[in-house]
Amino acid sequence: MSLALAVGLQALTGVAMLLIISLGLAVIFGMMRVINLAHGEFLMLGGYSAILAVRHGVNIWVAMLVVAPLVVGLLGALVERLVIRRLYGRMVDTMLATWGLSLALIGFVSMIFGNTVGGFSAPLGSVDVGGFYTSAYSLFLVFAAALMVGAVWLVLRRTPFGLLARGTMQNPEMASALGVATERVYAVTFAAGAALSGLAGGLIAPLSGVVPTMGTAYIAKAFITVITGGAAMLAGTLSASVLLGGVGVLATFLTTPVLGEVVLLAVAIILVRLLPHGITGRFFRRAL
């Protein structure tokens, strides 16, 4: 019984992790049809911002939850201005340009901070769950993932900006004809997506450690989760995270962590083959 609980808990954390690292990418892809291949480096920069803030005496929670998204959000606004804006509607070119950005960020960060692992220990200690101990921080991650998804949903559903954003997503020409400044919507969306990536970076920094190349470990997983999810960003990413994260953790439990990863990726490939427009291309079509 307690074993089932342990595996279940692990699956829950695995799903939450996948959700956290994918959400920023999903928001940008879902709203703008832009695949941001520098997403992994946005995570990395979020991690570095959090670490630097902690080293300068900022409270650890403030560093992770406020500083990291703020810094990366500002960077996202800058990147949108300088690069993304010139390439709207050219999906492949945007992918290539953001890939270039990703390499450049890895390079510059290595030049500044060196190729060493930085980090800070996870707060909260451990808790007793039904007879065994688990890190309370991983439970906090589940909570944080739920909060992030909830916040995005609330903004899109319940605010005036969300209305404009959804309108722009569905039909940019019509929204523009009705007086929506679609360029501004895109700019804000990209910055918000970047901020979510930064927040994710801050959140995972205590678990994974921070190195200049850490983004490459996440980008492919986030990319495939978002693609598997399909067009509806929240429902898609949520369902893909649950499916892939669950399968990944189960396979890890039955074999080894590396093979677990392989199984996760293989399942994603089969899913894309069976559902070429992602999970939400067939199910939950009207969802957000």
Added chain:
Amino acid sequence: MSRRNAIEIVTAALLAAVVALVLPRVAELFVLINATVFVSMAILALSLALIWGFGGILCFGQTAFFGLGGYAYAVAALNLGDSTYAVPIALAVPAVAALALGYFMFYGRISDVYIGAITLTVSLILFNFANSTAGDQWHIGEAPLGGFNGIPSTPQLNIPGDPDATLSPQAIFVVAVVCLASCYILSRLVLASQFGRIVVAIRENEARAELLGYDARRYKLGIFTLGGLIGGLAGVLFANCVFVSPTMFSLFYSGQVIIWVMVGGVGTLFGPILGAMLLQGLTTWAGTLPGINPNAVLGVILMLAVLLMPMGLLPGATAVLGGLRRGTAP
């Protein structure tokens, strides 16, 4: 075959002959081995140039075939003790892999970004898998897979049928140059054939080509398989001057190939070869500068190339030259 095509093929053959004859006599061993790596990279760039530039299939995981070729060569050569049959095996494995993957994708009517996602994931799976094969239980026949360290004992090519007569680095360089020239000429011939014309027609407008009665899936599969085979050949040559390791599958290499093709010029054959040589040279040079990370240089170049020169180096230069000749600005 057009006259222009014939001229290009003859030029390529002559250029290769000159390089293959002169460089081994004048260059030091270290330079020569590095040059062989460059040539194998150029072949890899050529393979993606075919798939992406002419087939319109953006494959984010071309290194999957590169790595498979290298691994298949090393494993087969170690088991057979002779590279005579290892080379055809090493070409067959990535070609069959490309055939299977291509069938899976094109007959599933997967396109655009989804192809990118799948190919990227496949190379990532291979990377993860190859990395996890450390330890004695992981071996194929006589060949240990070696996990993260790869197979340092990758054998060198030998004269076909004579396992004791291994080729010198000079000879391997000549082989590599001949391979590059043959691949270039083969690609030119394929593109000039009816098959190649239809592949380009599908890239231009898939729906129209299908309405004219061509089965787009079959042609895409054909060019993808050819690209996989050429990518595998690049892997064999790379294995001969370095050795095979999981980094051959890595995201870093997949990214680099795309950069070479992009900077050299998508939709040309010579551009990507040039791009691979120039950028490899630049990365190697930037790596020797103190305090400069080659990634930063490469990344900035790729961004600038996409923003300022979306056609790429070769077409861009041709346009400028053409403009000058006509006395007008491009």
